[in-house]
Amino acid sequence: xxxxxxxxxxxxxxxxxxxxxxxxxxxxxxxxxxxxxxxxxxxxxxxxxxxxxxxxxxxxxxxxxxxxxxxxxxxxxxxxxxxxxxxxxxxxxxxxxxxxxxxxxxxxxxxxxxxxxxxxxxxxxxxxxxxxxxxxxxxxxxxxxxxxxxxxxxxxxxxxxxxxxxxxxxxxxxxxxxxxxxxxxxxxxxxxxxxxxxxxxxxxxxxxxxxxxxxxxxxxxxxxxxxxxxxxxxxxxxxxxxxxxxxxxxxxxxxxx
Amino acid sequence: xxxxxxxxxxxxxxxxxxxxxxxxxxxxxxxxxxxxxxxxxxxxxxxxxxxxxxxxxxxxxxxxxxxxxxxxxxxxxxxxxxxxxxxxxxxxxxxxxxxxxxxxxxxxxxxxxxxxxxxxxxxxxxxxxxxxxxxxxxxxxxxxxxxxxxxxxxxxxxxxxxxxxxxxxxxxxxxxxxxxxxxxxxxxxxxxxxxxxxxxxxxxxxxxxxxxxxxxxxxxxxxxxxxxxxxxxxxxxxxxxxxxxxxxxxxxxxxxxxxxxxxxxxxxxxxxxxxxxxxxxxxxxxxxxxxxxxxxxxxxxxxxxxxxxxxxxxxxxxxxxxxxxxxxxxxxxxxxxxxxxxxxxxxxxxxxxx
Numbered sequence: 001x002x003x004x005x006x007x008x009x010x011x012x013x014x015x016x017x018x019x020x021x022x023x024x025x026x027x028x029x030x031x032x033x034x035x036x037x038x039x040x041x042x043x044x045x046x047x048x049x050x051x052x053x054x055x056x057x058x059x060x061x062x063x064x065x066x067x068x069x070x071x072x073x074x075x076x077x078x079x080x081x082x083x084x085x086x087x088x089x090x091x092x093x094x095x096x097x098x099x100x101x102x103x104x105x106x107x108x109x110x111x112x113x114x115x116x117x118x119x120x121x122x123x124x125x126x127x128x129x130x131x132x133x134x135x136x137x138x139x140x141x142x143x144x145x146x147x148x149x150x151x152x153x154x155x156x157x158x159x160x161x162x163x164x165x166x167x168x169x170x171x172x173x174x175x176x177x178x179x180x181x182x183x184x185x186x187x188x189x190x191x192x193x194x195x196x197x198x199x200x201x202x203x204x205x206x207x208x209x210x211x212x213x214x215x216x217x218x219x220x221x222x223x224x225x226x227x228x229x230x231x232x233x234x235x236x237x238x239x240x241x242x243x244x245x246x247x248x249x250x251x252x253x254x255x256x257x
Numbered sequence: 258x259x260x261x262x263x264x265x266x267x268x269x270x271x272x273x274x275x276x277x278x279x280x281x282x283x284x285x286x287x288x289x290x291x292x293x294x295x296x297x298x299x300x301x302x303x304x305x306x307x308x309x310x311x312x313x314x315x316x317x318x319x320x321x322x323x324x325x326x327x328x329x330x331x332x333x334x335x336x337x338x339x340x341x342x343x344x345x346x347x348x349x350x351x352x353x354x355x356x357x358x359x360x361x362x363x364x365x366x367x368x369x370x371x372x373x374x375x376x377x378x379x380x381x382x383x384x385x386x387x388x389x390x391x392x393x394x395x396x397x398x399x400x401x402x403x404x405x406x407x408x409x410x411x412x413x414x415x416x417x418x419x420x421x422x423x424x425x426x427x428x429x430x431x432x433x434x435x436x437x438x439x440x441x442x443x444x445x446x447x448x449x450x451x452x453x454x455x456x457x458x459x460x461x462x463x464x465x466x467x468x469x470x471x472x473x474x475x476x477x478x479x480x481x482x483x484x485x486x487x488x489x490x491x492x493x494x495x496x497x498x499x500x501x502x503x504x505x506x507x508x509x510x511x512x513x514x515x516x517x518x519x520x521x522x523x524x525x526x527x528x529x530x531x532x533x534x535x536x537x538x539x540x541x542x543x544x545x546x547x548x549x550x551x552x553x554x555x556x557x558x559x560x561x562x563x564x565x566x567x568x569x570x571x572x573x574x575x576x577x578x579x580x581x582x583x584x585x586x587x588x589x590x591x592x593x594x595x596x597x598x599x600x601x602x603x604x605x606x607x608x609x610x611x
Binding site: 050051052053054056057063066070071072073074075076077080083084085086087088090091092095112113115116 | 274275277303305307308309311312315316317318319320322323325327341342345349455456457458459460464465466467468469470
């Protein structure tokens with residue numbers, strides 16, 4: 001029996017976004033990436049940007065983002081996506097350029113590229129999934145790993161005396177003059193997904209209007225890296241991650257101007 | 258004008274779309290000249306001072322992925338930082354131009370001239386099996402001319418190319434005839450010439466993805482075989498060199514870049530003494546002119562390889578003649594440039610007054 005035999009058009013109440021490919025995703029069950037991919041695909045479609053959007057993929061779990069979202073992509077070296085996005089955007093000012101990165105890619109090895117793209121106010125969208133871990137390489141400590149959190153490289157929990165403090169990247173880039181919009185969202189509930197989508201939509205509109213750099217941090221889960229069930233991951237994220245990374249807009253120049 | 262300034266003028270006149278760089282002695286005049294000329298107001302060329310060489314080369318990577326003619330320039334320590342990006346450019350089969358105005362190393366080394374990045378430039382430099390097309394200018398005129406040549410070869414073969422200059426030719430002032438202004442390619446021309454470019458997925462076109470990643474080993478091997486086929490084509494078609502006084506020579510000097518000019522003076526002085534020396538100056542350091550050196554060395558008693566480094570190109574010269582002719586190295590290091598008399602004395606010591 002084929003899938004089409006089961007899913008009859010008259011029964012359909014929901015479908016995959018047009019720009020999200022049918023490829024089987026490599027993400028683990030419970031991972032936040034799939035939902036954020038869906039939101040990005042929807043936003044590009046709804047804003048009519050499919051011929052204008054150029055994505056920059058990271059190194060990390062989202063390295064294969066280009067296999068799922070149907071727009072043109074460049075795959076960057078680890079952490080360098082904002083540098084690529086800078087050039088793509090400046091050389092092609094009619095395009096809407098976005099990076100899609102994890103916190104290990106963006107906030108550790110790519111710190112300089114991120115800070116300076118934001119400082120220059122590049123007209124790009126930066127989406128960072130903050131799950132506080134290096135998922136792809138097997139669950140090592142990332143810059144955003146919470147104090148006490150056990151990872152492959154902090155087997156007894158992150159100690160600030162050894163490893164320093166978890167980095168609030170959104171707050172860091174919010175003080176840079178080139179950012180126009182900095183927000184921290186999540187995708188663990190329907191309400192959160194709606195808010196995250198509104199944020200990503202606003203970020204793309206900002207880039208199109210050349211308002212400066214928009215930075216959307218999505219606090220997400222990594223069930224495999226955290227070694228918890230998807231359900232428990234969401235609970236742990238709400239209780240622990242949100243305490244250190246509170247959700248909501250951090251900066252919006254539309255409201256302050 | 259200075260060699261570095263010639264690079265900047267030639268880039269604008271080529272119709273380059275973008276330059277991304279970071280200051281480092283002895284090549285900062287490239288970025289300074291471009292910023293002073295403000296080409297974004299004339300040709301529309303983008304010029305950006307990046308936060309590091311790492312960012313510069315990754316901006317080049319991003320720009321090249323969109324089919325634009327983009328370049329960077331730096332000097333040895335900065336080019337070391339760029340090796341990751343250069344490897345990605347090669348692996349993603351992207352055309353781009355990288356200029357290295359070499360200074361002495363290793364480490365922070367010196368700001369004075371050197372040719373000690375020969376290995377890095379010609380043998381790959383970054384990780385993985387790849388080559389760059391490497392052009393070695395010996396005059397300010399060639400600094401200007403090789404910008405267009407470097408870009409054209411890069412686009413012809415979809416591979417990054419490098420101008421491997423040294424601090425002498427970068428800082429030296431000479432007369433130069435600049436090429437006429439070419440228009441930058443239009444968006445339509447880019448789409449036609451670079452159907453692989455990331456230009457926004459229009460209409461029914463499948464999406465373009467520029468990536469160096471391939472986890473399927475069989476496909477990755479195929480990719481590598483394709484890269485190697487390109488390199489064999491380049492080796493077949495693009496070897497460039499200059500030969501002087503080689504017909505009747507008893508000895509041969511092989512030297513590249515500005516040092517070849519010092520050697521030419523030594524050769525002309527030696528002729529007055531009745532010593533017949535020929536010169537082969539490789540213009541492409543990769544692909545290396547193996548056949549030309551083998552041919553020129555057929556009747557010589559010895560080859561002196563003159564480089565301002567500890568002896569790097571000498572390995573390729575020895576390969577060219579399969580050690581059937583004695584090959585010696587003469588060089589200075591630390592930024593010291595030999596004069597023609599030192600070169601001639603070295604040749605006499607190695608081959609004549611043994």
